[in-house]
Amino acid sequence: MPLIPPHAEKIADWLLAGLELKSTLFHVGQYCGSWQASTAGHQQASFHVVLHGECWLHLPAKPGRNAMSVHLTQGDAVFLLHDMPHCLSPLPVAPPAGQESQRAGAMEALSSDESSTQQSLGLACGFFEFRSGLDDQLLGLIPDHIVARHNTAAPDGPRAVFDLIRAEVHRHPDAPSPLIARLTELLFFYALRSVAARDDIAPGLWSLMRRAEFAPLITAIIDTPAERWTTDRMADFVHMSRARFCKQFVEACGQPPAQFVTLVRMKVAAAMLRKGTTTPDAAEQVGYQSESAFAQAFKRVTGEQPGAYRRTRTQEPVASGLAVDEKQAALH
CATH class of the missing domain: 2.60.120 (Jelly Rolls)
Known part of the structure; x- marks a missing residue:
């Protein structure tokens, strides 16, 4: 293996x-x-x-x-x-x-x-x-x-x-x-x-991690989501021109670098909200100076407003997965 x-x-x-x-x-x-x-x-x-x-x-x-x-x-x-x-x-x-x-x-x-x-x-x-x-x-x-x-x-x-x-x-x-x-x-x-x-992985997170020039960048973004990860800065981080960086990133990941950064930030913010962090604090810790801009990005990615997400996740435990279908519908 x-x-x-x-x-x-x-x-x-x-x-x-x-x-x-x-x-x-x-x-x-x-x-x-x-x-x-x-x-x-x-x-x-x-x-x-x-x-x-x-x-x-x-x-x-x-x-x-x-x-x-x-x-x-x-x-x-x-x-x-x-x-x-x-x-x-x-x-x-x-x-x-x-x-x-x-x-x-x-x-x-x-x-x-x-x-x-x-x-x-x-x-x-x-x-x-x-x-x-x-x-x-x-x-x-x-x-x-x-x-x-x-x-x-x-x-x-x-x-x-x-x-x-x-x-x-x-x-x-x-x-x-x-x-x-x-x-x-x-x-x-x-x-x-x-x-x-896997050697046959499709474009995505793991294909990025298998690229020696991209793996340290992805790790850095995850570790420091509040940093100002502009496309120019990411290109400089991997020592590429902006055009070459964008082209190779999309080929490896399947999405533009800015979209990937937003996704990482929203995942980090979601974890904070589940622990009870307020929306303004979560926004600041993932690099947003504007609470409204953060809320729009969070809703776009998760389908929920950050306040509602925090309330439901802190008040209700995540579903246990212990369900068995009572109807036993004939699926096969």
Whole structure:
């Protein structure tokens, strides 16, 4: 497994801090024979955890990416960070174009019988909800899907989480444990950190961190958001002309440097507001002399006014993620 670049793990932890994520478990069961499963079409991010067996994840082509078919085995998980066409199937060949999100076959109750598990695929599936518009924008800095492998050389953390998921699954197969959703969130956090070591990462935060000339700049912006990070100053920091800096930054990150600085500042401010910091103090600590300008920027990024954001986050605990869908709607 590639080494995580310097600074990248620190940035991963910074990105994860304060992420307001809630996962909801919808289905635990198994498929046999011919089938095709998908959580597409529900306007939500989603996940699939392979409890036993093996299958293929099929993603159709989109601008900037060719169609993909990814082999998954027991212990692997896939996290789709927004609603996107996809399916899981037992076949290595993708379905015809336009049929990637169709569903076929019926999910059966999970069996602990070894002969049954050898001829079937066990899955735990569900959805993610990101509470803040800030989370959506931050996650826009990383690939739209993450595959977490059970056999990576990374440490035992992800494997231990998967073992806990399987233990919860088999405790009461007919009534899925709400802890599965919480454990899946933890697995997602490990997966998100692992993105830093990928060689095929899309434009975004990690591609910036893999560029030796940009990594110190990103770290400095995060550490000192109140500094006057103009485009000229950032270009000087990396010893580039303004035009070259802007071009290479957009190519690596997918957004202009000024927009990235605003996003970093709003994340830092959101953390302060959650701790009860007043709006004027939060504005000053991320470089805004005008409270109204800060409020406009915060609303634009998060979808909420800073005062309202602070009130709701300090009075109400973040959702625990222990929900299980009561309807058990047939999603597959």
